[in-house]
Amino acid sequence: MTLPESGNSTVHYATGHTDRLITDFTEPIFAAAFQCYFAELGIEVPDWGRLFRQMNDEGSNTALLRTAADGRDIGFIQFQPIEFTSWFFRETCGFIREFWVAEDVRGGGHGAALLGLAEAHFARQGIHTSILTTDTAPDFYRKRGYIQAPGCEARNGDAVFVKRLD
Ligand SMILES: CC(C)(COP(=O)(O)OP(=O)(O)OC[C@H]1O[C@@H](n2cnc3c(N)ncnc32)[C@H](O)[C@@H]1OP(=O)(O)O)[C@@H](O)C(=O)NCCC(=O)NCCS
Numbered sequence: 001m002t003l004p005e006s007g008n009s010t011v012h013y014a015t016g017h018t019d020r021l022i023t024d025f026t027e028p029i030f031a032a033a034f035q036c037y038f039a040e041l042g043i044e045v046p047d048w049g050r051l052f053r054q055m056n057d058e059g060s061n062t063a064l065l066r067t068a069a070d071g072r073d074i075g076f077i078q079f080q081p082i083e084f085t086s087w088f089f090r091e092t093c094g095f096i097r098e099f100w101v102a103e104d105v106r107g108g109g110h111g112a113a114l115l116g117l118a119e120a121h122f123a124r125q126g127i128h129t130s131i132l133t134t135d136t137a138p139d140f141y142r143k144r145g146y147i148q149a150p151g152c153e154a155r156n157g158d159a160v161f162v163k164r165l166d
Pocket of ligand 1: 099100101106107109110111112113132133134135136137138139140143
């Protein structure tokens, strides 16, 4: 499996599902999946259009959206490169920003597959560290090779996890 490289390109699989690379977050097919995710979290958004336009304005944001053969949303992973710098060091990491698989298809391997595709995408871009925060699925990430980074703080206060990508 390889993530499509640019634009809103798609990859179709023999299993019937489709992976689509999203860079315009106002696209209804992405917006619908994202709204399901926030509904599950109980997060209300007064102006969805504004939120999706903000995602676009962040520039380097990308998402991989997976849909079933019948068009239903399976899930998505949204990520962007993020640079950590000091006067001496610099590293660009791959930041997994939002990640969701529809409840009725959880446990079927889609989450692991989407995460793996995002990591492979980072590695192809010369990014060797994946970073994220989570308060919902730490064990999912541990199983996928992530370790908690206790000295690293995130603005949302959640635990930070990192993985070195080979
Ligand atoms: C986390 C999430 C994306 C995983 O998607 P998924 O399709 O269920 O994942 P997979 O089927 O690939 O699961 C892989 C493994 O992780 C385990 N797992 C899945 N979700 C888990 C969780 N929340 N906590 C611990 N383990 C989890 C599965 O049991 C499976 O274990 P196995 O390899 O021993 O069989 C999905 O549970 C989800 O959308 N959760 C709600 C939103 C969320 O928490 N997003 C992450 C924000 S940081």
